Amino acid sequence: MVLIGKLSLLCIAAATALAAPTSADWKSKIKNVVVLVQENRSFDTFAGGFTYNKEINGLAHHKYCNPSNITDTKSQQVCANQLDAAHNVAGDDPNHSMSGVNVQLFGTADPSESAIKSGKLAASMQGFVTEQESSYKTNNLTRASEVINYYTEKHIPVFASMARNFVLFDRWFCDVSGPTNPNRAYVTSGTSYGHGRNDNLFNYGGLPQKSIFQQLSEKNITWINYSNSTNSDTGYIVPPAPAGVTGFNPDALFYKWTVESGAAKTNVKPFKQFLVDAAAGTLPAFSYINPECCSYDSFHPPSPIETGEQFIKTVYESVRNSPQWNETLFILTFDEHGGFGDHVPPPVNVPAGDNLTYTEKGHTFDFTRLGVRIPVVLMSPWLPKNHVEHKGTNNGGEYSNASILGFLAKLWDLENLTPRTAWSSTFEHLFTKKFRSNTPSSLPDITDFP
Template identity: 60%
Template sequence: MSPAHYTTMARSILIAALTLGASALPASSGMNNIKNIVVLVQENLSFDHFAGGLDYDSSIDGPQGYCNPANVSLPDSAKVCANPIAKNIASDDPNHSISGGNMQVFGTYHPASGAKASMDGFISEQRASYPKDDLNRAAEAINYFTPDHIPVFNSIAQNFVLFDRWFASVPGPTNPNRAYLTSGTSHGHGKNDDDFLTSALPQKSIFEQLSDKGITWKNYENSTKSDPAFLPDALFYDWTAKNGKDNVVPINQFYTDAAAGNLPQFTWINPECCNYMSMHPPSPINMGENFVKGIYEAVRNSPQWNETLFILTWDEHGGFADHVSPPTDVPAGDSLTYSEASGDGKEYTFHFDRLGVRVPTVLISPWVSKGVVQHQPSGGNEFTHTSILKFVSELWGLDSLSPRVDWSPSFGSLVTNKFRSDTPEKLPDAADF
């Protein structure tokens, strides 16, 4: 970086400090190097299934040797073990409701309070959801990808920071997790119900917070508005529908803004869902990889790259298996609960007091170290989707949105003061498999 660039950066930091006042970061914090955040949330893949086969670092906690019984009610039934033969297009879309997640994680639809997560019910739930009596097909829920299957993500992980203990916020479907991602709570929603389609969520979101603070933001959406099943995440909220619609724009504008150096301070990207680029079955994995590649290369080659942190994560596990038990006894976003009929027809009430299954997550920036595998943070809590909100609140001096955000660890210590000039301008093309 040139001396002139450092001078410009120092001036920007000073202005930011004067703006934030008492909430300004210490001068020694690497977070001072970040002026722009880009977040892309892909769809429905567990860590084991998508990233557990990465082998560039032996400490990555993957699924090798992980098995489930063919019938969780019969522990001595045939074992179905994870193999590196995941398909580009999954034959079936696994159950990822809260009820289905109970069976997958606990081996029962009605786990008792304090129950141990056995992580042995994925095959049983897959067979219950798709009763074809075909263990090879059911095993698609537990199989995983190799680095050759996912060269784009493999390259990103090797060049930046990979989390192998990052948990979804809710052990259930997409929209409740996306609400936690953007507001620290789902306001009692445990399924993709109509409130997400009618901008009915009343809680304060990160988008409202940023607007109140004078921080610029956009939600770039890749055709979610044209899908009757989904709205862009920012439009979940009543406030956005009334005050921020102009900040929700098509994905093509993202590429234009990135190339011109006109990305806002906070960029939120919705993928298409759920047939082409999102990775949600039946979306092909390689199409999703090429979408991620395009987003990365637009950010990497933007004039704003030197001041940007790009966070790539997945909203939830999508019913795909993972062997690591999610944390329990965590604070909910609020006091609301959610009830639904379980797979056995009986009602189950969820208190939002435990996290969802692990999902892949990476930090991408010239200000993070190369090839880091981040495990559990110090302090005992776990990285989760609301860690993003925690980081943003620290960076820009925002109030905490919920008790879950309070509990969540920040990843600010992973942002350094050492600028890297070796970050790849281009990534490999997606695999053909």
Template identity: 60%
Template sequence: MATLALLFAALPGLATAVLASNIPTNASESDWRSKITNVVVLIEENRSFDTFAGGLTYNSSIDGLLHHNFCNSLNASDPTEMADICSGPLAADISYDDPNHSISGFNMALFSTYHPDEELVAAAPAWKYQNMRGFVTEQSVTFDTVNKSRAAEVMNYYTAEHIPVFNAMAENFVLFDRWFAAVPGPTNPNRAYITSGTSAGHGYNDDAFNVYGLPQKSVFELLSENNITWTNYQNSTTGPGLGFNPDAAFYEWTASSGANITNIKPLQDFYNDAAAGTLPAFTYINPECCSYQSFHPPSPISLGETFIKGIYEAVRNSPQWNTTLFILSFDESGGFGDHESPPVGVPAGDNLTYTETAQDGLNITFGFDRLGLRVPTLLISPWVGKGLIENKGQNFGGEYTHTSILNFLSELWGLEKLTPRVEYSSTFEHLILDEIRGEDSSPSILPDPVAW
């Protein structure tokens, strides 16, 4: 107890981080669980791995576009049409066309049809039916254009010079190049999977997300049950028609428990709490969407870089830095291209399905048994290696996907695993080092963003 008292005195925010009873009884000083008492999660918006991070060059093992000739055609349904629209380092600071990222839109992008045979898909390797040739076709249909340069915007990528902030983070910590979105669909179903392990059958951004309408148990409820502190810091809007709710506001429990009053706070409180060393055990951050912080088109990339730079520097210079694991990811790929086929036949969060009408007027039904495209994901902490590339998942037999965060939290704090998808997802505690990195090994200030 004396040791804990000294530790709390040295790190003021640690006292609010997690009750000692939540640390597994077999944890020792060398156990990874004893090193991480604060987890910060920031989920940005709508960028695929290839288009955002596929042009990074600091590590030759990155599975990006420097090693692949990734091309599509205007008409993916015609196998004889030459795939002559190829990815290039030409992505714009502002993407004026927001690609179709509905579930049916992803079907076209991945399968070159709105109506893949789901039984055949589930029985075969992902790459056999997901030819990844329909991104440009979907862009052409959505924006009614045969202008190849305009349609190619869905495929073009950024270089390290375009995204110096993200590149510096990746160079200094761990980049996942095989981390998949939970759903091949839009924002809120993915964010529901991130925070509860299921979307409860929701496949688009319907009003249920804006009126505390989801019935399932969330990570926020789970943490409260276990007396683990949490805050959803947010710069979102609330209510139907006003934009995107902060993710904790998706759930019935959040309103009925009063946590919407006590645990959802304005973004400025995050910066204040980080500086004071009083961040809770679990920090979850919602950016504004979709004009200047989130990377979601038409948000400028340079302004998104300004935002993540500020979040990183607040965490890095907080008194709680030496006990913190910061996870930065993107909720989904936003319809932008990626060459890697997402896994199929994975456990869903529940047994619910979702049906929507595709652009050809016919219905498609989705069972949440396929993952979305790869998204850029970073693991940031003085307890992880420098410049590492993490590829295929190593724990629990599954892939890295958004519910890997929930499974990691379950392992960290001994929590219930909310859904089969959570149980399936690979965790990443093996990346936590035996010894903390030196104070000078992590930059306290990142480069300034650039506009072009």
């Protein structure tokens, strides 16, 4: 009993040390926020192999297996490992449509949403291998197992160094159990406005809801969406794309307001401008970065892990060595899990961004459950080293990408954009009183993939 008491006191002391002393104190420390949203990796496959901190809820100390056929209780078990198929270039891009994710989580494309809400049906997280086999019409279990196998620190030394030196979240979820653009809409507006697939309305000004970009402009808070997602000299494409211009429009271009207000012309810039602005100390209050997608530096298959690592290294070192670093928060997150496996069931019965629904293959989704866990690191000289953050502790919610909007609302005294952003847990309590002068100015060099 005495030992338990001492441990409790230690836990309380540790929590107190991380607590921000007052609202005004943490707000005064952060004047610039940089958000980089990479592509399509689950927590387990990307950070689940980390062993530097025993608190990490990954696969290094957790055996995770899927049946080869989720409908057959006697089918062969396929277990995650880091030896066979943690490839530099994923051979198969997993299905991450809403119906595919339903199979991955529940074993069927059409689970009962009422049973999920009532607690009678829980996500087993056992359908990843089955869905991979189905998507690629293969019975090769070594090939299919790539969907649940994982990387280690030697595979991704840059991301691992970020996690070691700052704050890694191991219970942060994407907002939609589906693909890229609906999730990116939640990152930037707190709702996908009923969209559950990457339809054409995302291409250029098709979404009517208020975004963080509009909200900041209305408050005279500076922002730029830096885009590495197109080779256009302007950073965005006005459809139809001119000859020789390729890529995807950055996330600010989802919104009708961005196009009609003229912000597309003034506040969207190519990524090379980010490097110039960071070096000059002229980054805006809010920098939002779109990576290239999906063959080079985004981590989205078939993007090589090596080039993705080089890209996040470039962004970090540009931010860290900027004259603005002492007042900057850098958030590295992922839009969604990309169909890759994870053993932690996502939360259910959460507030949606609005009351709109989406139907795919007969299944209607109302956005009241989160998507799969994703790896997230927060970086700032005002954050602790080697801290693993678990479940959210405020607002009654969990961590998801909507937490970024909830945090910005507190930082800059904005209204919450949606019920989801108001509910999502924020992370201001992680900032400390002490400035860290030992944050690394450079991260490991990229060598040949192991």
